[in-house]
Amino acid sequence: MTEIRNPILPGFNPDPSIVRVGDDYYIATSTFEWFPGVQIHHSRDLRNWRLVKRPLERAAQLDMRGDPDSGGIWAPCLTHADGLFWLIYTDVKRRDGAWKDSHNYLVTAPSIEGPWSDPVYLNSSGFDPSLFHDEDGRKWLLNMIWDHNQTGGERFGGIVCQEYSVDEQRLVGPVHNIYRGTDHKLTEGPHLYRRDGWYYLLTAEGGTGYDHAATMARSRDLLGPYETDPAKHLLTSKDAPEAYLQRAGHADIVETQDGEHYLVHLCSRPLDETRSIETGRAKGIHADDVRRSPLGRETAIQKLVWPEGEFPRLAHGGCVPAATVEAPDLPEHRFDPEPARMTFAPGALPQPLQWLRSPEPERLFSLTERPGALRLFGREAPGSQFDHALVARRQTDLAYAAETEIDVTPGDYQQFAGLISWYGRFKFHYLAITADAEGNRLLTVYSCAADWPEAQVSYPITPIPLPASGTVRLGVDVDGASLRFRYATGEDGAWQDLGITLDQSAISDEAGNGPGNNFTGAFVGICAHDTSGRGRPADFLHFTYEPRT
The missing domain is CATH 2.115.10.20 (Glycosyl hydrolase domain; family 43)
Structure with missing residues (x-):
């Protein structure tokens, strides 16, 4: 059978x-x-x-x-x-x-x-x-x-x-x-x-x-x-x-x-x-x-x-x-598997990817402004219900690894971009590249784990200084209820674990009891934010999602 x-x-x-x-x-x-x-x-x-x-x-x-x-x-x-x-x-x-x-x-x-x-x-x-x-x-x-x-x-x-x-x-x-x-x-x-x-x-x-x-x-x-x-x-x-x-x-x-x-x-x-x-x-x-x-x-x-x-x-x-x-007695009909690594070219986004709410994607991203990259324009903050530059795919496995390579130079702390595990406005873990008031690049983590009514963003690491220029690789490893971020600098730089484990179970329907619960599911993707309104862009060279056992 x-x-x-x-x-x-x-x-x-x-x-x-x-x-x-x-x-x-x-x-x-x-x-x-x-x-x-x-x-x-x-x-x-x-x-x-x-x-x-x-x-x-x-x-x-x-x-x-x-x-x-x-x-x-x-x-x-x-x-x-x-x-x-x-x-x-x-x-x-x-x-x-x-x-x-x-x-x-x-x-x-x-x-x-x-x-x-x-x-x-x-x-x-x-x-x-x-x-x-x-x-x-x-x-x-x-x-x-x-x-x-x-x-x-x-x-x-x-x-x-x-x-x-x-x-x-x-x-x-x-x-x-x-x-x-x-x-x-x-x-x-x-x-x-x-x-x-x-x-x-x-x-x-x-x-x-x-x-x-x-x-x-x-x-x-x-x-x-x-x-x-x-x-x-x-x-x-x-x-x-x-x-x-x-x-x-x-x-x-x-x-x-x-x-x-x-x-x-x-x-x-x-x-x-x-x-x-x-x-x-x-x-x-x-x-x-x-x-x-x-x-x-x-x-x-x-x-x-x-x-x-x-x-x-x-x-x-x-x-x-x-x-x-x-199964019914029908001939088996398989489809080609989805490729793990997504690259970017003019036209449409890779099929697994979606964005939030807006019918005007040209305000959020471009596949033509930098050949071979997806450019996200820094828009409103992660809690925005209007103009949010976030592109992501569903989490379809209980364990997975995702990676991206980003080229971004924030001008100050109001500009940040990176890799995100996302459910909604009060449920996310975000590995972000930002800058201090003097423009020095930093790597940080923003986490909101749905402990409503607090629903406060926490900062679980001390910001890590980054080179002034050059791409940075960002990665995340999820295994059931645990999430760990990692990063690497330089063309051949080794991955460095941040030394913290975040609660991935909070990125779920059932976590918390405030607004925005119940009906969707976890996504993983890339995003750019600019709360100054200047629209500072971030370029992403690829995005990879691989299931783990």
Whole structure:
């Protein structure tokens, strides 16, 4: 038996929506404040996947300047009908407090590669929208509805449904609340399927933490009433803290060419050293919020059995996700591995790299101003939600090494650039080249480990003098919950360890309890900052990311 090993999309790839078109499978996942928006991966065997497109790539489609950490693109839905791909997405402008500003849009394209249309505005009543194409040709938008007058989980007011007119490019007719969920609450993430004379409604419940679950209900009528599956949850790890895949929920279903059914879902893999308070403290992690997952919420897959007229079940039994599952009987289709070393040339950035929020990358970086280098223009400080010159890739391995070579001459302490492990405004470790008031180059470390409400930047080393000119190599080694920085000067200079170990588990969804938690994952990359507003540049000659055992 051929097996699929989970997760199939490692690192920050949550809220999967899957569609099959002929022999091709596509999964769209959330990207939150990272630009371009939405990741779409392609497979032909459900085992091997390759990133093929980020379709929201211009200002007319997406502008997230000002969006909060873990705002931006939530839970896209990718479908195919009438010769087109249909992509529904939310841009969340506010996510904290009683109110949410969550605007839902639709774009279409004749192929995954595009061209993708300008967006059609749909509504702002709630998030997690999806589009259902019924057999009679009518189209229906579903989303959870946000009730700000209630408290706690009761603010999730149910799943609403409204017809979408293709001709008028707008929602039409009444809004129907078709399902209010179960006592597990926080009902969201709807996907609708028609099968054997039933409408099956799959939802996410319990929040996106360790109580997360996927729940199914069904009705003979699209508009309800819907009866909940007697088993309640199709998928959850909430009662299995020992399971390899945790936080399982927010799922979608696809049928193969041979009539088999598979379910893709989000999950996370907590670090072993954070699975208990005692183990965490032994590793120098003193917070009580253990079970930290720097890789964020990833995408996994499970095989289903779905007898006619019945609710589906996991093929291996129970509701806890499996680490490995039986693969469908499809020809293996491998892709070339991603190169470890990225170099820079005019055109587009290497595919793994993204930046934050802005649809104007020319303000943040250039691939032409210095041939063979990526020039970052020093912009606002690391906490900026508007103009932040940071280019990074997902951490996709529990252990890795990353390196870069930088050429930068800061004028003073307001200008700094370097290598960064990043989650958000209150969670980062930053190895930076800066200068003192007289312009002497220095190497320093800025660290913000999410101990909210303090969330203060610490300075764990005494600044190290650097030569007045010349490139500097910067490196980072991550092993589970530990992070160590290193540097080298001169063409053949030996690497020098800084002699400190930082808490990489803090660069995770679960760390801290202040703004900007919960929804993304760790990145590693390069950045430049200039709080004087002069835009001092830094040139990066290459960037390398290599998994470690």
